[in-house]
Amino acid sequence: MVGLPTLPDVGAAVDRVLATAQNGLEVLRFGGLDTGTEPAPFNVVETAKMFRLRRYFPETPNTGPQILLVPPMMVSANVYDVTEHNGAVSVLHRAGITPFVIDFGSPDSEEGGMERTLADHIVAVSRAIDVIIEATGKDVHLAGYSQGGMFAYQTAAFRQSKGIASVITFGSPVDVLAALPLGLPPALVVPSAELLADKVFNRLWVPGWMARAGFQLVDPVKTARSRIDFLRKLHNRDELLPREDQRRFIEAEGWVAWSGPAVAELLRQFVVHNRMMSGGFVIDGDLVSLTEITCPVLAFVGEADDIGQPQAVRGIQRAASASAVFESRVPVGHFGLVVGSTAGAHTWPTTSEWVLWQAGLGPRPPLVEEMRDELDPHGSGVSLSSRITHGIGSLADAGGGVSRELLEMANSLQRTTRAVAQESVRTVPRLFRLGQIQSGTRISLGKLMSENCKRAPDQELFLFENRVLTHSDVNTRIDNVVAGLVACGVRPGEHIGVVMDTRPSALVVVAALSRLGAVAVMLAADGDMREMLRLSDSSVVITDPVHLTEATGVCDRVLVLGGGSGGSRSISAADGTSVIDMEQIDPAEVQMPTWYRPDPGLAGDLAFILFTRSAGQLAPWPVTNHRFAQSAFGAASAAGLTDRDTVYCLPPLHHASGLLTTLGATVVGRSRIALSNGIDPDTFTAEVNRYGITVVSYTWTMMREVVRAEGFRINQHNPIRLFMGSGMPVGLWNDVMECFPRARVLEFFATADGAAILANVSANKVGSMGRPLPETNPLEVAAYDLERDRLVIDDDGFVRKAAVGEPGLLLARARHRFDTSATVLRDVFNRQDRWEVSGQLFVRDVDDDLWFLGSVANIVRTCDGPVFIPPIEAILSSMDAVDQAVAYGVGELGRQVAVAAVTLRPDHRAESLTVTQLRIALGEFAAEQRPHLIHIVDEIPLSDAYRPVAAGFANRGLPRPGSKVWYRDSEGRYRRYTRSAAATMGWSMESGAGGNAPAAGSR
Template sequence: MPHAVAHFARKLTSTAQNWLEVTRFGGLETGEEPTAFDIVDVGPIHRLRRYAIGDRSGPPILLVPPLMLTADVFDVSPPVSAVRTLGGQGIDVWVIDFGSPEHETGGLERTLADHVRAVSAAVASVVEETDSDVHLCGYSQGGMFCYQTAAYRRNAGVASVITFGSPINLRGAVPLGISEGVAIGGIRFVLDRVLRGNPVPGWATRTGFRLLDPVKALRQQLDFLVALHDRDALLPREGQRRYLMGEGWVAWPGPALDEFMRQFLMHNRMLTGGFTVGDRPVTLADIECPILTFIGEVDDIAPPAAVRPIRQAAPQADVYEVALAAGHFGLVVSTSAQTASWPVVAQWAQWLSREAARPPQPILVSDRPAEQSQATLTESAEGIHLVTGAGKAAFQSVTGTLARSAHDIRNLASITSRELPRLARIGDVRTHTRLSLGQLLDERARRSPRDVCFLYEDRVYTYLEIKQRIDGVVRGLLSEGVRVGEHVGILMHTRPTALAVVAALNRIGAVAVMLRPGADTARELDLGEVHRLVVDPAHANIPAGNRQVHVFLLDTPDHAREPGLTALEQPESPVQVVPVWYEPNPGNARDLAFILFGGDFETPRVIRITNGRFGISAFGTAASASLSNADTVFSINPFHHPSGLLTSVGGAFAGGARLAMATSLDPETFWTEVRRYGVTVVSYTWAQLRPLVNAKPQPGERHHPVRLFVGSGMPRSLWRRVSSRFAPATVLDFWATSEGEAVLVNIDPTKPGALGRPLPGGAELRVARWDPTARTLLEDRDGYSIECGADEVGLLLARVQATTTANPLRNLFERGDAWYSSGNLVRRDIDGDYWLIDSVDSQIRTATGVVASLPITAAIGKIPAVDLAITYAVPTADGAEIAVTAVVPLQGCELDAGEFDHVLMCLPLQERPAFIRIVSEIPLTPWHRPIPAHLPTEPLQWSTSEHPVFKRSSGGTYAPYINVGHNSDTHARLRAVSPISDNHE
C-alpha cells in the first residue's frame, strides 16, 4: 500500500508539472529543431524554401500546403517529417510557404487565383534552378492547388502531380450525411449572410475541422490527459500534437474562401472544369502528366468518393492510386506516413526520372470503370424535368400571375420551386411589360458584378467588364444620335464586342438588325431599313450597295482605322452630355427589338423578334433546362442566328448561367473547350451535332460534364445517336414559330422527334382541320374553323398576343379573335404532345393524293444504320410529283430493302416514297438544316450513281431499281446489297 501511494503521488506530481508546462508554453518542450532550409525566391504572397538535406541529386519535388495550415505541416517534428524522409532518399525538396495571412500586409485579401499563380511561379523558379521538371506534391487543398497549377500551366515544367487527400468532387465530401441540396443552400446562406467576404481565423478553422469528428477529437484530448504523467511517452508525438492543436493553423483569406466555396463546393468546377484563374478558364482535363493520389480509407474530410473522381476530371492523364488505412492528417503527419506514404513518393519521382524501379504500391486506375459523378446525374435528372406544373391549384396559389396559362400547365409533368419565378415572369409578359436583353444584363451586373458572364477564346469576362464595355458603346451610339426605334445594322463575327453592341442597342431601345456574314449584305440592309451599320475590322470594307449607310467600326477608341470609318466606343468623360430623353432599357414587350434573317443567302427572309418574344424564349429556355449559376451554356451558333440569340444568350442570362461561345463546331477541339469552360449545356440547331457524333472518341469525351443538348430541329436518327453516345446527357428540343409567340418544348426523352408541349406563358395553341388538296381551313356550317381531335392532322394556329408583329387571321373560332398561322401541319397525341407532320408548302402532290414528307423521313430515321435522311418532291412528266427519300448511311454500313420495308409498314402504301436513294451526302443550309437542293431529280441520273436505288413495288415493298439499258455490272452490284451488321453503331 505505501508503494502504491508513492507511485500515485509521483504520477500526480508529474501530471501537475507537465500540465503547468503545457499551460504556460502551449505544450511540452521537446528540444527538437526544424530542418534547415534556404529561402530561394520571394513572391508577392509566398516564399520558396529549399531544404538542405543530403546531396539533393535526385528529382525536385515541390511540396504545397493547404491554406489553413502553415508550410511546417511537412516538417512538424523529426519523427514525422516529410522533408527529412524525402531528403534522406536523395530527393531535392522544395516547399512553398504562404506564411500566415493574418500577419502579412494584404494577406487577408488574397484570392485562390493568387495562390495558383504563386505555385506556378514557384514551379518556374525550381525549373530554372534545377534545369529539371518538378514533381508537384500537395496535401489536402494544397493538392488541389497542384492540380490547378498543372492545368493552368498546361503541364509546362510539371513532371507529375502527387496529392494526399485532395478532393475533386467536393459534393462527395459533404459531412454528417447532409443532403447535397441542403448543403449547397447552407453554403450559400453562410457566404451571403454570415461571412460576406470576411476572413476566417485559424482557431475557427481548427474548431470546424475537429467538429467534423467530435468523438475522435474528444478521445485524443482524453488520451493526452490520461498520459500526461508519462513525459517520455508523450514527447515523440508532442510536436505533432502541438501543431494540430493550435500552432499549425492560420487564417483563411476572405476572398479565397469565398471563391473556394463558390467555385468548388457550390459549382463543383474541380470536376466539371471551367474554374477561373484571373481571366483564364482552367480545366483539369488539360493535365497530361502522370498523377499519383493517396487516399485515406477512413478519411472523413476528403473521403474516397470525393478523391477518386480525378480520373474523370483528368481523362488524358495516367492516374495511379495508393489507398491507406489512414485519416486525413494521418496520410502525411504520422509515423505510418513515414513508411507507407513518403518513401513511395520518393520512389515514384525516381521511377519517372528513370533512377529507380516503379514502386509496387500505386495501382493504375485510368482504365478502371468509374462511378458517374453524382452531381452530373442529379443535374441531368433536373434538366429533363421541365418547369412544369404539379397541379393547377397549387401552381396558381404560388404564382397567380400565371392564371392565363392554366390550360398549358395541366399538360406538363412536374414543377420545381426554382422555376416558379421564371415561369411567373413569362406569365407577366404584357404589352407594356418592361423586358429586354439590356435589362437582363444590367440586373445580373448589379447583383453579381464579379461573376463570370462570358467565356471566349480562353478568356473570361465578368458581368462588370461586359457592362463597362456596353456603357462605352452606349455613349458612342448616343453621341452619334442613335434614337429609340432606329434600325441599326450589326455585321460582326462571334466575339464579345458583338454582344456589347447588341446589348447597347437594346439598352437604348433601338432595333438591332443582325446581318449575316457571307450573305447579300446590300439586300439585307434594304430589308432591315438600315442607315447606320456597326462592323468589326473583318467587315470594314463590305459594300452597302446603293443604300447610304454610315459605317461605325467597333474597336478601341485610339485604334488605327480606315478613312470614313467612325470609332464607336467612347470612354467615360465628365464633360459628356447624355440626351435628356435617354432612359436605360425602355423597351416594352411589344416593341421590336431584333431583326434576324432566315432563308438562304440569295433569298433572305426577315424574322422580327419583339422584346416579349425574346423574354419568353429566354425564360422558357432557362426554366426548361433548369439553368442556374452552376451551368455554362455553350453556343456554337453566332448571335445573328435565332438559336444563338434566343436560346444561348437569352437562356444563359435569364438563368444566371455563364455563356461560352465558339465560332463553329470543330470535333477536334469541341471537348477541349467543353472541359475548359466547364460546359454543362450545349445549344445546337438541326443536324449541327452530326459531325460530333460521327467523329472518333476524344479523351475529353469520357465522363464529360454535359447534361443537356438544347436546340431545335434535331433529326430523329441523330437524336437517338446523340442520346446513346453522350449519355447521361439528354436532348431538350424546342420548336417555335418564326413570328408570334408559340413555343413548344419536348421534355419526354421517350419521344424523340416530338415537338413537345406548350411552354406556360406562351401563346394559346389550337390545331384546325385542314384540306391539303384545296390548301385551306375546313369550316363548320357557321363559317368557323373546326378544331382537331387527338391524333388528327391539322394546321397549327397561335393566338395573337399584343406583343407579336404577325399579321393575324381573324374570326376563326369566334367573332373578333385573331390567330397566327404557323404554316405547319401537326397532330397532337393523347398525352398532349405535338408532332410535326409537314409544312403546308412542303407536302408532295402525287397522282394518288397529297403525301407528307416528314413521317417518311422519321420512319426511315428509326433504322440504326441511317445517318441522315430527307424526303422531297420530284416532278413527273404528267405534271404530278412523286416522293423520293435520300438516305446517307453511317460510315461502313449498308442498307437493304428489307430494312425499308420494315420501318415503312407504319405508313399507308400510297404515303410511302416511290424511290429511296442511297447518297454520300445531303446538302445542308448554313444552319445545318437538310435540304433537297442539288439532289438529282431524274431517275436516269440515279442509275448512274455509285450508290443503290430502291423502288417501291405495287405491293408497297422495295427492291433495287435498275433502269432499262443499264450495264450488267451495276445491275449485279445493286442486287448484291448486304444486310446491315449487328454492330452498326
C-alpha cells in the same frame, strides 16, 4: 487468517500529483511539453510577396529528384515537419529526395494578405516550380495535402503539366459535391456556400483560431477524447512525449488565417460550381481544366477520412482523363494521412518510393495501385468498418437494424425530393415573372443583362479564346458601344442591321441596341441581305471586319465593331459608302443626349427582326420584347439553366436558336456563355474541357461536324449534360446520344411569329417536338382539310380539334394583343376565344406530344394526295448508311413528284443502300406517303445555320435514271430507276421542274 487490505502507496500517489502539477504548469507556461526535438534545417531560397520557398537540408548535395510540398491555406507550412523522424521532409530526405516547401505565411501578418485570392496561390506555386527548375534543371514532383493537393492539381492544369514530373496528393477532394465533409447533402451545402461566398467572405476573413476550431468540430468526439486522454496521462511524461509535437501542432501552432477573397473563390468555383470536375475554372485570367494534366498522378486516400472523402478524392480519375492515375489507401482519417506514426510508416515511405519509381530509380511501390473510380451511390466511400475501427462510428451508423432496402428507399426519396425542390426554386420565379408581363412591363435583353451585372458583377459571363469577361466587363463594354451608337446618330426605335460572327462583340452589339431601345435586324451573311434590309426598313448596318465587304455591298451606311483597334486595323469604304470604325470612338468624349434612358424597352415594343423563308419567299419575323422573354424564360426553365452552367453558343445569332434559345435563355439562367471560333472536333473537345461546358446549343446538322468526324474522341466523363437547339435530324440525334450517354437532347420548335414554342423536355421521344413550354401560349391542333386547305368545321359551327394521329393545323391562343402579328381567328373552339394561325402542320400522339409535319406551303401535293417532308427526312436520316437527307417536290401542284436525296456516310458505298433497307425504313408509312424517287448525291449544301438546303435539287428537276436512284412502284416497293422504268412511269427525263410531272394516273 484473513488477509489485511493492501494499503495505498501514498508515495506513488504524491509523485503522480507532483508530476501532473509540474507537467501541467509547463503546458500552461509554454503551450506544451519540451520534447527535445529540433525542426529539420532549411534555407529560404526565394522570397516573394505571396510566398517564401524553403529548401530543407540545404547542406545535402542536390543530386536526387525534387519535390515541392504545398500546404493548405489554413495550415502552417510546418505540417510537413511536425515530428523529427516521421515528418515528411525527413523521410523524403533519407530516401535521397530534395524536399522544398512553399510557405504562404499567415495572411493576417503579411502585407496585402487579407486580399489574396485563390488564383494568387496557384500562381505562387507555379512560380516556385519555375524557381526550382531554374536552380536544378530538373522537373518537379508536386505534392499537396488537403487543399494544398487541390492547389497541386490546379497548378498542374494551369501549367499544362510543364515542368511537373508527377502530382501527389493526400486527402484532396476533386469531385467535391460527390461526397461533402461529414456527409452533408449538396442541396444544403451549395446554397449556403453560395451565400457565404457572395455575402460573407467578400467582407470577412477567417482567423487561425477559427480554422482550428472548424477542423476540431469535424470530429468533436475524437477531439474531446484526445484532450481527456492527455489530461489522464499528464503525470506520465514519457508516454506523452512521442505524440506531443503532433498534439501541439493540432491544438495551437498549426493554424493560420484564411483571406476572405480566397475562401469566397474556393466556395464559388470548387463547391458551388464543382469546377474541379467540370473544368472552366479561372486562374489569373486563364481558363483551366484538369483534363490538361498529362503527368502521372498519385492520390493517397484516407479510408476513414471524413473531410477528403474517398469518393471525392477518386474524382481525379474522371477529371484528369489524360493522366495515369494511381492511389494508395491508408487506414486513417484526414490528419493522419500526413502526420503521425501511420504517415511515417506508410504515406511518406510510399511517396518516396513513388518519386524514385517515376525517376527510374526504383520499382513500383507495393502499396500503390491503379485507381478504380468505384462510385458509391449510397455513400462517401468511407466504409462502416473504417468508421468503427477508427473510433468515429456509433450505433446509429450501424443502422439500428434498418435494412439496406429501407435505406436505399429513403435515399431515393430524399434525392427525388431534393431534385424537385431545386427545380422549383429555379423555375417558379422565372415563370411567375413571365406570367406577370404586360404590354407596359419593362423587359428586354439589355435590362436582363443589367440586372445580372448588379447581382454578380465579378462573376464570369463570356468565355472566348481562353479569355474571360465578367458581367462588369461586358456591361461596361455595352455602355461604351451605346455611346458609340449615339455618336453615330442611332436613335431608339431605329431598325439597325447586324451581320457579325458569333463573338463577344456581336453579343455586345445586340445587347447595346436593346439598351438603347433600337431594333436589331439580324442578317444572314449567306442570305439576300439587300432584300432583308428592304423588308425591315433598315438603312444602317453594323458589321465586323470579316463581313465588311458584304455589308458595304448592300448598304450605304456601315458601322464596324470588333476585331480590335490596333495599328494593323484597316477599315476602308467603297465609293459612295459611309463606313465608321466604332473602335476609334472614345466613349468618354460622347455627350449623351438628355433623352437617353438605359433599357427603355417595354414588353410590347419591337426588339428584333429575324427572317424566315416560306414557299421560297423571304419574310420578316418580328420579335417583341415579350416574345423574346417568352422564349428566353421558357427555354431557361426547360433546360434547367443556372449560374452553375456554361453554355457553348455555336449557332449564328440570326437564327432563333442562337438569339432566343441560347443567348436569351443563358442570360435568364445567369449562366456563362462560351463562344468558339468554329465547329471542329478537336476544338470542340478541347473547349468542352477547358471551359467546363455543361450545355451545348446547336442548329440543324451542326453536331454532325463533331460526332461523325473521323477519329472523334472525347472523355466519357465530360461535363456536358444537355444539348439544346432546333432542327437536329433523328439519325444525328441518335448519334449524339450514343457519343454522350450521360447527356440528353432538348429540341425546341417555334413558329415563324414566335406565337407557339414547343420543347421535347422529357427527351424520351427522339424526333418529337414535345409540348408547349410553361407560361407560353396554349396550343391546339385544329382539324385541317388538306385537299381544300381550310379548317374543318363541326356541326355547331366551331372548328373541330384534330383527333390523335390526325394531321392538323397548329393554333396558338392569342393572350396578348400587343405582340400579335399573325392572322388571328375569333370564336374558333368557343365563343370569344382568339387564336393565332401558325401555318404549321402537326400530329398529336396519345401522350399529347406533338410531331412536326411541315408547313402548309411545303406539302408535296401529288396525284395520290399530300406527302409530308419532315417525317421522310427523319426516317431516312436514321438509316445506318445515311449521312444526310432532304426531301422536296418537283412539278406542278397536285401532280408533284416527291423526291428524297441522301448522302452516305464515308464508311458506306452506294451498294450498301439496298431496296430492302429502304422498304423496311419507310415501311411505317402508307405507300402513297413515301417518296416517289430516292437518289444518292455526293453532297447536300448547308446554310450557315447548318440547315440542309434542297432548293438546288428541286430546281434541277427529277434525278436522271442510274444505279444510285430508286423509284417507288405501284405497291410501294423500291426498285432501281432505269430509263425503261422512267418511261413506264411516264416521267420526263428532261431537267427542270416544269416538265417533270408524272403522267395522269401514274403512281
